[in-house]
Amino acid sequence: MTDEKEFEAMDQEWCQRLKTAGKPKVPEAMTRDFAAAVENKILEGSRPFLPLAVAVPAFLLTFAFVAGFIFWFWHARLQPAQAPRLEGAAASSATVAVPVAEKPARKLEKPVPAETPASMAMTEKDLASEIAVLRELGVWSEEDERAIGISLEDDLTDLEWLGDATPSVEFSPKAAL
């Protein structure tokens, strides 16, 4: 490149020549609706993918569905043992389990003779009648009486007395005939 003066001279020359020739004309078709097209592109770019009126309800619906599913999963799967068990109910998902904390802890205790319930206690009557039966069968001896602490003579009195109270089978030849 030469010096500054030559450059300025060339620059001025081209300015004059091309000013006379005019700028290259832009075809009218290129400028038609140009500004409107730019405006549309700008507005399209600023528009959200989904309109707000659609996006918000869709989001809320999805959120509600997910929340409901999570609640159901937690309630049905993760906490089945917390429901109390109903007596007499068939085994099903409706069974309510007893809270684990409320179940009594099992303790290992020294075995003690089970106490005979009062309803099962034998009366003296029953005991005497049974002894009488065993004596008739010949399997009841004096030793057995001594073992339970009962004397024979006393029992006879009781048995006679019991015999009046208890219905006995009378052998009657007349009845048999």
Add this chain to the structure above:
Amino acid sequence: MDGDNPEGFPEEKAWIAEARNGKVAAYTQLVERYQEAMIRLAFTFLGNWEDAREAAQDAFVKAYGALAHFRSESRFSTWLYRILANHCKDQLRKRKLRQHLIFWQSKDADEPEPQAVTQSHAQRDLLNDELGAGIQEAMQALPEQQRAVFSMRYFEDMRLEQIAEALQLSTGAVKAHLWQAGQKMKKRLGLYMKTGEL
């Protein structure tokens, strides 16, 4: 347009302020003012009026999105041309890559004529001006940077400093490109110069 008013247009500041607040209608005023210059400059880069229109529109849209970054110290037109120049360079890079791929895909085919020159021939009737067509054809033969500098200086009346800012070059580099472009154009348009048409 820039040469008539070196300080720029005062009403542009109000339009830019309104456009920053989201008023697209205010930005449209700026578009209408600079649309022709932008299309013409884009044509300088791309050599195709359709591509130039598309590139100019894209540049305007980009500029709207970047309005927050526009500094009032520089002129709006210079900032706009800078966005357009970068966009056109991207388009040219893509075009060259496409042509390169096409060449390798059809090895037996002759190397296609560059689209810029083809379109210059096709646009000759559209221009309806032999001199104008000659100028355009000569410009298309220039390298990309020289072509852009030549067009900005003599068709858009931009100062050297503005060209340097728009193309992100130094003022010295702009002068160098302008000098070389001027010499080449003189050689190509010698006939028009001799006959006094240019």
